[in-house]
Amino acid sequence: MDWPVSVALAQAVPTLPVGSNLHYEPKFDGHRLVMWRTEETVRLQTRSGRDVTRQWLDLALAGMQLPASLVLDGEGVVYVDGRVDFGAAQSRSNSSPARARLLAEAHPAAYAVFDVLQHPMHGDVRGWAWVRRRALLEQVLEEYSMGPPIQAVPTTTDVALARVWYDALRVQGIEGLVVKGGATTYRGGSRQWMKVRHAETVDARVVGHTGPASRPRAVAVQLPDGRIALSQALKAPLAAWVAHLLEGASPGRQAWTGDGERYLKVDVDAVVEVLSGTTRHSVVTVTRAK
Template sequence: MQPFLPMSPILTSKLPEGDEWIYQLKWDGFRILAFVDNGKVELFSKKMLSKNRNYPDLIEALEQLSGTFVLDGEAVILDPATGRPSFQKMQQRDKLTDPALIRRAVAREPVHYMLFDVLQIGDEDLRGIPFRERFRRLEELASGWKPPLYRTDQYADPGTLWEWVTANEWEGVIAKRAGSPYREGKEHKDWFKRKRAVRHEVQAVGILLKEGRVASLVMSREGRYFGRVSSGLNERVKRELRGLKTGRIIEDYFMGTPEGLRSAEVMWLEQPLTILVTGREVTESGLLRHPKLLALEGITL
């Protein structure tokens, strides 16, 4: 099987329901495809970049398996403090290039491979058969496998699963049409994802410019840098922001220059604005991940 664009779920605010749908947890990690051929293993990212160097622990586990197959799944690191997958820890792991640092990371925070699809077994290409059958084949194939290889679970009730995700602060839920084949990319209406979002009321303290134009707002939460938000700003709102009084300096808001603002051109607001933003999570460094502006004091979005 040649490299290809993995099938990806389409973002939705409401999951489809009915007997034709199967539901799975959305794991907050990095998509990994594994090409296994009797001890020879090739790992690929969602963009089909080689990941063998990054995840020797997964290579070692997959090398022990006999047979030829192509697996699709998510590589995750579980945060010992919360028990939840940590995207930030996966980002840190994925950026490592020094073999010694990678070995230490493997020992300290092992990666788990959460399998949700099998695309080939032997010489048989399974992408054209229904998802329910591919998953059954995956269950048979992986029945005796051990950690760090795991087969994901399936659920029939999206409402109960979503309540659990919300209560336990997991990333979201995937809905998959049971009879769907495996199609590349998002050219389909068969896989959907709903992500949990959190809301924060924070302050906008600066306007970041790019080539002289408004690009984003600088956020502050309890006196600490909270990141930048650009999603939700349209051209009309940007024009109104340029009319606000500025003239403060960075020291009026932060102790030192946050890493995300180094070399940035920022106009510091004379009076901070209260804004409502949504995002995926707050990272360990105190920044809001994937922020989006919902409301802005005194300005209609």
């Protein structure tokens, strides 16, 4: 398996899906991380393929207990006052290594693992059914006596229990549920999973920005209905994320939204969540990066 790996994604659905062989997991509000245990070290990759090992060094050190050639998929999570704090996770991932060390001292990270992509004995297991991969994940975590900060995400096939999780875990910062088919393989880049969230948001694809690439002021997004709109001014963590995203992109080309707003069009693979109530307007509100 080559670095960086393309990760599987989830599509937002309005209600909790019910059906045979569906598995429900709490959706941790953190930062997507792929953990690579190499022969000599541990590397951590974001959804976009950026290396953030130095920003999450506490998790990398914990991962050294795992066997070489293991690749895991999960969520880097930071708890503040006993609650999952998405802003803290974003700050960690976008910090300098020195700043990240200070943040880790104040709030150590946890790694909520939900999949295994490669195993030292079985090789690339992305073609296995989810239930088989899940059993392998539990086996390897138990075999190597893994515990906090690296733990498997809870899962259930009980719809009633899933609904309890959806309602009861919200106060702990759990943003909803992810639903996976038990027979599905792992297909990077595809929205093969489903997610139900508490927030009234929709996914929008990033297609451009305003301001310099090193300090973007706003992003241009393509909404689910195909319209292009500009976001409101980005807060510092989101602006830093967009700047990292644009580092490897070609220079933007001048373009205009349907309302005549000018932006720089870029070809990047990124999605943000925007408040659904703002999508009727020319300027939308971005709540978080995906």
